[in-house]
Amino acid sequence: xxxxxxxxxxxxxxxxxxxxxxxxxxxxxxxxxxxxxxxxxxxxxxxxxxxxxxxxxxxxxxxxxxxxxxxxxxxxxxxxxxxxxxxxxxxxxxxxxxxxxxxxxxxxxxxxxxxxxxxxxxxxxxxxxxxxxxxxxxxxxxxxxxxxxxxxxxxxxxxxxxxxxxxxxxxxxxxxxxxxxxxxxxxxxxxxxxxxxxxxxxxxxxxxxxxxxxxxxxxxxxxxxxxxxxxxxxxxxxxxxxxxxxxxxxxxxxxxxxxxxxxxxxxxxxxxxxxxxxxxxxxxxxxxxxxxxxxxxxxxxxxxxxxxxxxxxxxxxxxxxxxxxxxxxxxxxxxxxxxxxxxxxxxxxxxxxxxxxxxxxxx
Amino acid sequence: xxxxxxxxxxxxxxxxxxxxxxxxxxxxxxxxxxxxxxxxxxxxxxxxxxxxxxxxxxxxxxxxxxxxxxxxxxxxxxxxxxxxxxxxxxxxxxxxxxxxxxxxxxxxxxxxxxxxxxxxxxxxxxx
Numbered sequence: 001x002x003x004x005x006x007x008x009x010x011x012x013x014x015x016x017x018x019x020x021x022x023x024x025x026x027x028x029x030x031x032x033x034x035x036x037x038x039x040x041x042x043x044x045x046x047x048x049x050x051x052x053x054x055x056x057x058x059x060x061x062x063x064x065x066x067x068x069x070x071x072x073x074x075x076x077x078x079x080x081x082x083x084x085x086x087x088x089x090x091x092x093x094x095x096x097x098x099x100x101x102x103x104x105x106x107x108x109x110x111x112x113x114x115x116x117x118x119x120x121x122x123x124x125x126x127x128x129x130x131x132x133x134x135x136x137x138x139x140x141x142x143x144x145x146x147x148x149x150x151x152x153x154x155x156x157x158x159x160x161x162x163x164x165x166x167x168x169x170x171x172x173x174x175x176x177x178x179x180x181x182x183x184x185x186x187x188x189x190x191x192x193x194x195x196x197x198x199x200x201x202x203x204x205x206x207x208x209x210x211x212x213x214x215x216x217x218x219x220x221x222x223x224x225x226x227x228x229x230x231x232x233x234x235x236x237x238x239x240x241x242x243x244x245x246x247x248x249x250x251x252x253x254x255x256x257x258x259x260x261x262x263x264x265x266x267x268x269x270x271x272x273x274x275x276x277x278x279x280x281x282x283x284x285x286x287x288x289x290x291x292x293x294x295x296x297x298x299x300x301x302x303x304x305x306x307x308x309x310x311x312x313x314x315x316x317x318x319x320x321x322x323x324x325x326x327x328x329x330x331x332x333x334x335x336x337x338x339x340x341x342x343x344x345x346x347x348x349x350x351x352x353x354x355x356x357x358x359x360x361x362x363x
Numbered sequence: 364x365x366x367x368x369x370x371x372x373x374x375x376x377x378x379x380x381x382x383x384x385x386x387x388x389x390x391x392x393x394x395x396x397x398x399x400x401x402x403x404x405x406x407x408x409x410x411x412x413x414x415x416x417x418x419x420x421x422x423x424x425x426x427x428x429x430x431x432x433x434x435x436x437x438x439x440x441x442x443x444x445x446x447x448x449x450x451x452x453x454x455x456x457x458x459x460x461x462x463x464x465x466x467x468x469x470x471x472x473x474x475x476x477x478x479x480x481x482x483x484x485x486x487x488x489x490x
Contacts, residue, residue, distance in 0.1 A: 022372070051451055051455075053451070053455060054448050054452075055448070056448075065475060067480070068476055069476050069478075069479055069480040070477070070478055071478065071480045072478040072480075104480040106475075106478070116444070117441075118441070143478075145478070188395060189391065189394055189395065192394060192396075192397070193394075193400060193403065195397065195400040195401075195404070197397070198400045198401045198403075198404035198405070199400070199404045199407075200404070203411065204407070204411050207411045207414070208411055208414070215407075222390075223391070224387045225387060225390045226382070226383045226387050227383060227387065230379055230380070230383035234376075356484075359482030359484070360482045360484055360485065362482075363480070363481055363482070363485075
């Protein structure tokens, strides 16, 4: 008997076993499907923390240290203004925050809640010249240290770059950016959605005040319009698998927990960044202060994802080239915009890389 | 292990994956056109205007029914948030007072680990 014929026989022999397995899974799907609807999913963002300060949309947390001995320089994480910070603190064992604490870092986070209707007038300068400096001051006060490492995720990275370029004489000691765009021309679909010939940002902001989260979420989902349906099919297929369901629920909850954006801030993002590409062109100013990223001289690490559909590599690749730092590094890792920082890929790839880079710059 | 090429479940999963990629790619190409942007923003503009008008109309209707409007509920939520914010301020102040009254006078209030950690590459210990 030749080899292909043997394989066919083996396949035939395995059919009853596979039918049994599929029937069991079908039963499990029905049971687990009911459980899925009836339960609320895992608790997220549960690493113990203290709220140091709350002011409107701005929240500053301090995570309680775990290690017996910590690095001298504290970390301030600046979260993207469109999403919640618990993406970096999902559940024990899958939490970037927990990882940092275990590796001996003192961690603070600037997280955002939905801006209130009266906060529609918050401008870019409120974020860059007020919120971030205020949090840095509070981190200095709370930790007793002058130096602070800043980590910015996605648009939090853009805000951190603007902050670092304006306050380039300190106190930021190191800067780490995750998937941070600077060339907004290369965000092709967002460019087209906000084409100045057809997109009347003034009319939108003047009509709605804060830009509603549904609109932000839709624009993200439109980048991959089939993916939500496909992921729901995948969920149904794997609903018998508790680990898959837990992971699906965590990421789905976070992805749909989008925040509204303050109207004036959104207007500035659209005009200055999407339309005029000022950060890339070196013509950006915030509250009348020049924000030129070539003025950033501190050690900088930029982590980008190979398959990032939100911030394509072409939009992020010039960051390292443009900053004025002598000690600078870009690291490209497998994964997408979210899996770069959270999930199995991040645990294996990004987190250890970041630890080895940051540890020696945190003493 | 069963041969993946003969496995109907694997074939189905692969097909879904390929369809997802294909549709995303097709839709992305379509969405890159200026016509798409024009149409999308026309619809978006009309929707935003209509939403505003509908909101104003609903506001009048709720007033006539003696019911609180969304704006009033939001305002109440804001007041609650403001109270929460003030409680947090008080908590932070208490934290500060507590730390100032601690021996030495400065931060931290609760004992915190020493900031003496060294990276493993310089002979520091990973605990």
